[in-house]
Amino acid sequence: MASTTPAPTPVTVTTEESSSLRINKLEGASNWKTWKVLVQDWLNEKDLDTIITSICPVISTSPPVGQDAIDKWDKQNRKVIATLRRNLQETVLTHVIACTTAKEVWDRLSGLYEITDIIELVSIRRLYFSHRMDESTKIEDHLKQMQEWHDKMRSIGTNYATNFDKAITLPSSLPPSWDIFVQTLQSDLNGLSTVGADQASIANSIECKIIAEGQRRQQSSVSNAMYAEKGKFKGKSKNSSGGNKNSSLSQNTKQDGKCNYCKKEGHWEKECRKKKERKRTKRTRRRTLRKWHLQAKKMEDCQHMFLWRLRNMWEQTG
Incomplete structure (x- = not known):
């Protein structure tokens, strides 16, 4: 029996305001999107979402910014940095270990893994719209x-x-x-x-x-297959019932001479089954080719009309 690797246990981060926050550590591009959403939810819940987009304020009178505001920002910044770092694998942590603000950490991670999303997007859009x-x-x-x-x-x-x-x-x-x-x-x-x-x-x-x-097409194809199989079975039963009579009759009516078409003894060219079968095959092939040609032309006209209407629709919608 093949061994299975257990899923990684989510890291539990305890904060002063909440009992616990479960976030799987960021491993790289593979789980960046889900990790980012969980972190953003936590930041929004704690009213810390502006910390990853702002820098340390400076004391000023217009607008009024005092030392209390700077101290508050610094405390929140350290809390967010600590939370982010605790939820990074060591291989990812090395990229942000020198960052001093939460904004630096977030921007560095986004720069590393958001570009992977864009590359993936180009590939998926190509598949989606051309499939x-x-x-x-x-x-x-x-x-x-x-x-x-x-x-x-x-x-x-x-x-x-x-x-x-x-x-x-x-x-x-x-x-x-x-x-x-x-x-x-x-x-x-x-x-x-x-x-x-x-x-x-x-x-x-x-x-x-x-x-x-x-679903309608699938049911129709199944019904047609069952009907064809039923007809095939009936044909076999009829042939088997008269098989012995036909075989004995063919043996009694065997002709002397050699066929000029297949070069076999026992029948003449006008009675040659091989020649008749080949003629039948040629007629069937010609009919099939004519039918395919008509269907292809009809579908081509329909496709041109559909693409023309789609193009007009795209132009109307801008």
Whole structure:
């Protein structure tokens, strides 16, 4: 049995004003986002959030700043620095060990790990907006992947992935076989450009319709497969019942001579099964190619129309 590594135990930080504050130590870019949120919550709760954005005040008369204000700031600054340092791994602590203010510590950590978020954001946005669902992929798996990318971008910044982006990107990510269905979403997409539109509700409506269509297609494919299997079984039973008669008949009616097509003995060219099968295959292939050509042209026209409408919508929304 493979051994499992136990999860690190959160560090408990005790303060004078509260019983305890549980914060996992900052390890680096891997847990920077969650660590930052927890620390900011603690700072806001204790009215210390300005300490990481301000420097030590200077005595002045306008505005009035006295020694009491400086002493208060210094006490709060030391408290925040101590809390931050206690919640850093040693490898991270080395980067801020020489900092003398909480603002220096915070700015140094942000400079080290916020840039990692931006690099990750560029990669995720490229995947999110260019991804195209494969025909063989289940719609539930596709939507799950798109939602994961959407949530990751919002965790970096809520303005990096909006409901408008979701409503536009989900239909665009569907494969060509969905082009006719995408046309049915036109009314929802048009609603995005309406003043005061509830874009979150529109995005959810589009997602629900896509899920319903995916389930309908999945049920239809299962029914078609069952019908084809049933027809195949019937054909086998009929062939097996008359198999002995046909085999005996073919043995009795075997012709003398050699086929000019397949070069085998026992039949002539006009009765050659191989020749007939090849002709049948060619006819089927030609019909299939014509059908594919017509479908491809139809889907191409639909896709051009959809992209044209999307482009107009983007221009109208600015």
